[in-house]
Amino acid sequence: MSESAIPSKRPNPLRVLQLTDPHLMADPFGELLGIRTRESLDAVIDQVRGEGRVPDLIIASGDIAQDGSQTAYRAFRDRVSVFDCPVIWFAGNHDDVPSMNAVIEETESARRRVLTGGWQFIGLDSSVPGHVHGALSDDELQYLRDCLAECPKTPTLVALHHHPVDVGCDWMAAIGVRNGAELMDLLRRSPQVKIVLWGHIHQVFDRVEGHLRMLASPSTCIQFAPDSSDFAVDQRSPGYRWLELGPDGDVDTWVRRVDHFEMTVELDSDGY
Template sequence: MEASADVLHVLQITDPHLLGDADGRLLGMKTRDTLDAVLDHVKTHYGQPDVVLATGDISQDGSDASYRFFQDRTAFFECPVFWFAGNHDVIPAMERAIGGTQSAERRYHSHGWQLIFLDSSVPDQVYGRLAEYELRLLDKFLSENPDEHALVCLHHHPIEIGASWMNSIGLRDHEAFFEVLERHPQVRGILCGHIHQTLDEESGGRRMLASPSTCVQFRPNSDEFSVDALPPGYRWLNLHPDGTIETGVERVEDEDFGLDVESDGY
């Protein structure tokens, strides 16, 4: 990464699915090892960003130990690291780890940009919803800062994607979400996790981005649950003063993490 004083450098880490057991596996992969490999790649090839976004499913089992592990492993970042929940996360356990810290804050301002972090998780459900409070918060934050470019971040994908089995477990109330965004033309992009694959397209004149997991990947354009053999990865974003978004995905190559590609779910 080439540093620039005018550009906000953002790193997205998503869907680590960590387990309390240090040897815990998901579809054959030790998710602690895959996260370590991704973070080693960041250290070697990317360097220090201005802000890190952990976009949900930090834990697979909701254990305190899994959140402590994530907090410990991301402590090398010299910048804010923001967490928000996915469908596998247990919010009380997350709050025990980050409650009262900067990681739990709901927005971030820098370089003429506002980053907004929404909670789309629904207890005991895989799909997502934005409670009325979340929609009001989104509208409030955007109304307060009409002159800042905005990136809105949440775990669940708010549009249909090619992997049709995932569309029913995306953001259920996406119409209400987009109704809020329509009132605020400064929104330049939407960033999510959940789909364990790369997405980069335009939606309503905004950049719609999703990113690979730090562990298991899902196969694009599949009708049923299907695992992809692509390796773990992360996304970097350069947010420019004119509102443009430069972004790319990096992956950990040439490592065998023991993935069970024949699995039919987890």
Template sequence: MPPTGITEADHVVVIQLTDSHLFADPAARLLGLDTHASLQAVIDDVLANQSRIDRVLATGDITQDGSESGYRRFIAAVERLPAPCHWIPGNHDDAVLMETLGRPTGLWQDWIDVGSWRIVMLDSSVAGSVAGHFGEQQFARLDAALSSAGDRHVMVCLHHHPVSIGSDWMEPLGLRNGQRLLARLDGADQVKVVLWGHIHQQLDERRGNLRLLATPSTCVQFAEHSTDFATDTLAPGYRWLKLFNDGRIETGVIRLAAGSFLPEEGASGY
């Protein structure tokens, strides 16, 4: 039941899954971790603890190897959830293949209108690059989404972090023209939140009236504020968001039980 004073008509519920890093080979592991099993365990938690879901957002690095089999394994996993899923690519993904698979099914959309909100899905991936960048096509998509949003509140989704996260090794691996994106959003009052993945850790900051959110991976976690690549012992997780009709946001991160799905100690080569 919703809390007193809140009805289902007041808001929509969004679940973010990110950085699942699936493989074509079911036996493959990422830093010793079974990414398919951890994704399924996260989905089990969503099903057990989220009584209502209106949309599922998958914010990149769906696969580790860009394989069609990996994407189909992801699709089969999220079909367990009772809401439509929409995805965007990350640096490990094949964006062309994701669009080919996703356009006919609704997985790939430029934006989604749900309740009083518009969710804009931007592609920050660059073929052959770990870092992200928005080309003119993505800025045009953003401009089109904002100019046609009407009275809707807006959430912008991408894979790469557009701000510094205080981690030296990840500093050059974010959105290379993040400041241009943020400058564009500074002038768009209807944009309330920017949501991303990529950093395999939790973040919740503000830039003026703009909420900046990042979410743990459904598999391996990265240590915060690290100079060099380092994993963490925190468990995989996901983010829930309540997007209210008046533009307010409630959100939180839920993780699996402590000690679940740890990478091999000292594993590297990500």
């Protein structure tokens, strides 16, 4: 389903909410390219709660903090605590893994794998300290292989921060998963994997390849312009993604925007 599609009427689906790239800061009024990131996240959460659709799981797919501060991670933790469901966190390129782990250790958010509703959810750490691009370590890939081997018949969603395939923006080609081809080869050989989900690109992406649905979603703050050769900011509103999953592996998904959120984006920026 596309960004403008109507949600399905599937009876009793497993509902997953993706929130990505909030870029929170220790400063409650911290801005990213003209947007106060806590306020935009608050607007997203308020709209989700107003929909009347309750998530069974939330996937927070990286760049939780812009400044890597524990204060920012606590702010995110407190905001998503309004939902009575597990929340999976993993790091993006702006995150500080030790600071993030200090906030979520010994909580449900530290889980990297969830089995629920007939589905398996696996979160991967594609962050590379000190770099914008991503990569999956040998240990991370082995962890994925082990999870897939344990549940060969269970429909599976694999989530990470960086994009493992080309997304049509030339400037992003160098900042995806450097060994994305290795990851995708593994997933293509794993028919139980139905969805690959990521953040990082601050825009909607939806492509089907064989048994794989490849998805990315808008940020809860600023957006990047699709199909851009150089860094370019988009005027579209903050957003989030819903997924409704059936026990047979069927997938319905759509994106929502918070169009009522007032913002003035720095469109002439050459980076962030």
